[in-house]
């Protein structure tokens with residue numbers, strides 16, 4: 001376990017009679033880009049919610065850097081370095097793009113509003129926010145109100161806000177969800193550059209199989225809440241169990257999206 005950034009052991013959650021995540025043993029090495037694939041309802045988002053603390057496991061445990069996260073809430077897990085995006089965008093609409101990121105950077109730096117009036121600290125945070133906006137190709141829109149961004153740009157802003165929280169592990173839940181086809185390449189490029197920069201270990205949920213194969217070092221397949229397979233993209237694509245149980249559906253999803 002020591003070599004892994006994230007481990008789950010027997011991770012299970014039951015909603016009434018339905019087991020949404022079932023006895024999942026999962027490992028993620030630091031620096032890896034791993035994607036979780038699986039058909040609609042397979043348990044992917046629920047698995048993320050169990051890692052980030054939005055949901056409590058019925059059984060089993062999540063370990064982050066060797067620490068058992070049982071009993072730790074969302075905020076404690078975020079402070080430990082787990083940053084998570086959602087399928088729905090999560091930005092403050094009436095603030096500017098820059099303010100959204102600066103507020104997140106401020107929260108991490110612990111600079112209070114009283115001290116915030118201190119010009120040097122303020123400008124350092126603004127500088128940091130601009131750097132983060134550059135990483136997601138949004139710096140030219142820094143002064144725009146977040147609500148006036150396109151959907152695709154809101155998703156980029158959300159990633160910049162997450163990066164401001166300096167996560168070691170980035171959980172990206174379908175970053176292309178709801179995007180127009182024209183918007184997709186830009187977000188893929190942002191994620192590709194994040195991977196190349198190497199600052200974070202990234203776990204991605206995504207239905208777009210081309211994107212997953214293009215970016216991922218490893219793939220995990222969830223099916224009916226169970227971890228069906230885990231390995232390199234090549235191993236997964238050649239896995240008979242995955243082929244017979246799942247890949248038909250995956251391609252159908254990829255074509256529809």
Ligand SMILES: Nc1ncnc2c1ncn2[C@@H]1O[C@H](COP(=O)(O)OP(=O)(O)OP(=O)(O)O)[C@@H](O)[C@H]1O
Nearest residue numbers: 015018019020038039040041042043044045046047
């Ligand atoms: N809070 C909840 N209460 C009851 N059932 C839930 C809850 N959250 C998820 N489920 C159920 O758990 C199963 C897994 O859902 P989940 O959203 O994790 O799937 P998914 O693989 O992320 O699907 P998608 O690709 O469509 O986002 C589904 O059957 C879903 O209806």
